[in-house]
Amino acid sequence: MIVKKIVKPARDSADFASGIVRLHNSWIDASKRNRDKFHRREAVLITNPDNGQSIVRMAMGSNATPGLSRNAAALDYDAVDALGVGYNVYEGTALHLLVKRATPLDVFRHFWNHPDIGYRTAHQIAVVSLAMGLIGLGLGMVALF
CATH class of the missing domain: 2.40.40.20 (Barwin-like endoglucanases)
Structure with a gap:
């Protein structure tokens, strides 16, 4: 359009x-x-x-x-x-x-750089928490073997 x-x-x-x-x-x-x-x-x-x-x-x-x-x-x-x-x-x-x-990447970029600090901070904390959770999952899997 x-x-x-x-x-x-x-x-x-x-x-x-x-x-x-x-x-x-x-x-x-x-x-x-x-x-x-x-x-x-x-x-x-x-x-x-x-x-x-x-x-x-x-x-x-x-x-x-x-x-x-x-x-x-x-x-x-x-x-x-x-x-x-x-x-x-x-x-x-x-x-x-x-x-x-x-696209999902466009939406991700929009919230990562959002001008409102509340939206931006919540999004960035969620991404960091996801990364830390995946790292913890990986370390836990390594410890099992």
Whole structure:
């Protein structure tokens, strides 16, 4: 999907912690049967090809967001800032963003470098704990033999 316009999101998805991108309902498949469309709450990678910056957000339907056409997306201020598209983008500035399904590695990188310290720290502690658990498992297996 190519986004050519960004509109202001409704209040329910405008905060930083929600991590939502609102797309036109024609791009969303609630039944999870159509692979050509995004599923509700599916992680999507939004990339700005002009500068290479990208973000991960959860895809949601339009929720009657004013001005949300088929080639538009409703993104919060922090997402616009992270993509580096300029602060006047809500005024109708033409742009070109790519939206695609996020891979597990994209989601991992997003939470590893998340701007909110709570998300970032929890993710990093979980990864370190997993590594230490695997090391302990390996040492325990060696001790058995």
